[in-house]
């Protein structure tokens with residue numbers, strides 16, 4: 035709940051200007067709580083600690099000294115890491131990594147994302163192998179001559195082609211080999227209720243923020259679409275890791291210390307852009 039302390043307020047109107055939902059009445063400085071989405075921009079902009087949210091005044095931030103070059107270098111540095119060293123992630127680093135996640139934006143500031151952290155390596159291996167076996171069965175079924183007619187109709191030619199290459203890769207994988215988490219020490223699953231405002235985007239933005247933050251902590255990450263899809267399709271596995279039944283998994287990050295040192299940027303196609 036937003037409160038404005040009259041005795042501290044200098045009537046600068048910055049809180050009024052910063053409010054996206056016109057929740058603060060100009061000149062009166064009263065808060066229409068029903069309009070407030072709890073973004074706390076009014077708290078963050080107040081120069082006198084007159085505005086509080088849930089009785090908190092907010093913490094000051096240092097002016098950032100990240101140059102565009104620094105940031106661009108961070109983007110070039112992030113790679114999907116598929117080789118991890120055996121080094122585990124200490125609790126302090128993990129706490130720092132997790133704590134930043136809540137600062138990612140969410141649609142209507144709903145903040146309804148959940149994060150499940152798997153850090154027991156034996157469990158992760160078993161879980162990855164189960165997911166691989168699940169996809170081996172699923173792709174085998176999809177390319178059965180009868181079912182394929184329907185799969186092709188629903189998914190279209192391009193997706194089927196991609197799925198066929200996955201089927202081949204899965205078939206080549208010896209039973210028990212973990213090609214999903216690459217023996218990384220951590221797997222982070224981002225999930226939310228499909229009924230929240232923008233659950234898919236919220237989870238993916240949160241995961242993207244985390245993948246960049248990870249680089250600054252010396253960590254590497256890899257998004258994993260198989261685990262994301264596998265969890266949604268496999269209720270037993272989802273339950274096993276305590277994801278609420280009503281939640282859908284939207285993103286998964288594999289996390290650990292990279293074993294390879296990439297010295298160059300990746301090669302990318304030119305951006306498909308239209309400036310009007």
Ligand SMILES: Cc1cc2nc3c(=O)[nH]c(=O)nc-3n(C[C@H](O)[C@H](O)[C@H](O)COP(=O)(O)O)c2cc1C
Pocket residue numbers: 112113114115116256257258259260261300
């Ligand atoms: C939504 C999403 C799902 C992905 N799923 C997988 C996956 O299941 N396995 C994997 O090895 N990489 C996965 N990746 C990583 C992509 O293959 C990778 O981002 C792409 O090849 C570009 O490489 P880079 O991330 O190193 O720039 C995924 C990436 C995204 C964004």
